[in-house]
Amino acid sequence: MIKIIFVMYNHETDCVNVSLDDKIHVSFNCQKCNASVHLDEPSDIAYLIRLAREELGLYAKLASRDGGLQGYVEAMGEFN
Structure with missing residues (x-):
């Protein structure tokens, strides 16, 4: 398992x-x-802006997956 040790x-x-x-x-x-x-x-x-600045690790994980950021935006749109 790959573990993120530093994100900025x-x-x-x-x-x-x-x-x-x-x-x-x-x-x-x-x-x-x-x-x-x-x-x-x-x-x-x-x-996405909030995610990149406040939840860096999650942004990186989602950005590294096909459709990860798209799924996040769609889920947030449904939630709000």
Whole structure:
């Protein structure tokens, strides 16, 4: 099982940077990841922005899965 040991949001690059161990480092460009998500309402982007800045580990996990961020936005839309 891969465990995230460090996650940081970089405001300058709009990226979520993840370290899995001393050798594996991954960066998720939020603009690119979010662009692949279909938004029913333009304001739904707020779900992804909040997720990337407040729940970094979850954002990284969802961004690394096909349809992960899309499913999150759809679930939040149903919830709200």
